[in-house]
Amino acid sequence: MTNNSVYENVTAILRDKFENSAKFNETLDNITIFYGRKLLSITKNHFTREIIEKTIEKVIREQYFEGYFRMSDIIKNSGIPAIDLLWELPKGRLRNEVRILLENVYKDIDPDWANNATISNFSLVMLKELEEGFDVVEMIKYEVAAFGAWEAVIEDSRYVYKEDADEFDSKFGNSFDLEFINFQVYMQMEYFSDTYESWNLYKLGKNDQDNIGCGMAQLSLIHNLEGKQQFVLTLNLFNLIHPEEKNGLVDSIVKSITSKLKNSELHIRILHTTEIEYFSFSNS
Numbered sequence: 555m556t557n558n559s560v561y562e563n564v565t566a567i568l569r570d571k572f573e574n575s576a577k578f579n580e581t582l583d584n585i586t587i588f589y590g591r592k593l594l595s596i597t598k599n600h601f602t603r604e605i606i607e608k609t610i611e612k613v614i615r616e617q618y619f620e621g622y623f624r625m626s627d628i629i630k631n632s633g634i635p636a637i638d639l640l641w642e643l644p645k646g647r648l649r650n651e652v653r654i655l656l657e658n659v660y661k662d663i664d665p666d667w668a669n670n671a672t673i674s675n676f677s678l679v680m681l682k683e684l685e686e687g688f689d690v691v692e693m694i695k696y697e698v699a700a701f702g703a704w705e706a707v708i709e710d711s712r713y714v715y716k717e718d719a720d721e722f723d724s725k726f727g728n729s730f731d732l733e734f735i736n737f738q739v740y741m742q743m744e745y746f747s748d749t750y751e752s753w754n755l756y757k758l759g760k761n762d763q764d765n766i767g768c769g770m771a772q773l774s775l776i777h778n779l780e781g782k783q784q785f786v787l788t789l790n791l792f793n794l795i796h797p798e799e800k801n802g803l804v805d806s807i808v809k810s811i812t813s814k815l816k817n818s819e820l821h822i823r824i825l826h827t828t829e830i831e832y833f834s835f836s837n838s
Contacts, residue, residue, distance in 0.1 A: 602683040616672040621702030646732030653700040668699040749775040790825040
């Protein structure tokens with residue numbers, strides 16, 4: 555399949571989803587709201603706000619298309635052996651691997667692979683009207699494209715991963731996968747026992763850079779003085795997470811576990827950390 559035929563095929567696939575899939579459009583709306591809020595939260599100028607509100611939806615859709623097309627083209631035409639490793643990865647780990655694969659494929663031939671006229675023009679406007687918003691535009695450029703690329707993989711008929719029964723009764727999610735809380739932050743299990751589990755939070759790294767630790771989530775099962783079972787959720791959120799996004803993270807994490815706690819009481823503690831140091835000790 556040539557590059558042009560891949561482009562035409564992707565155009566037809568996504569046009570059909572735009573016109574007929576409420577779930578697909580809801581996902582794009584949520585992406586638009588997520589990144590739009592990032593820009594609007596640092597915007598004080600009414601004119602700039604109007605530009606963002608009128609343009610952001612088109613920018614998001616263009617970047618999604620860019621990623622979906624790029625990955626479809628890689629799958630059809632590249633012959634890269636690493637593609638075969640993607641088909642059986644769980645969805646969370648796959649999102650991270652797709653991001654890295656895109657950068658590795660294009661770093662020498664087209665390092666600005668996610669660029670197009672729409673995002674380029676939007677970047678220039680942000681540089682002029684909202685200089686501090688340029689970094690957010692760069693996030694949109696690569697992260698939304700990578701999300702589109704991820705969906706191109708999971709919608710391919712060769713993607714066959716089926717989630718096995720988790721041997722751990724984790725309340726946060728699949729202990730063998732990465733559990734995404736929003737479009738940038740995911741959780742990964744660190745420790746687990748019958749009464750305690752600890753997950754680390756990570757923020758997606760820029761392009762092919764390592765992901766960045768941005769918090770911890772710990773759930774403990776205890777009994778009060780009357781012997782009644784209770785759960786204590788402790789969330790430690792690092793300050794590199796924007797203050798306005800912390801509430802959304804907390805809500806998402808709490809919603810993800812409450813259905814699994816049945817009728818047990820849940821107590822929540824939220825810590826806000828500027829920096830953290832790790833130490834390990836051995837008695838040997």
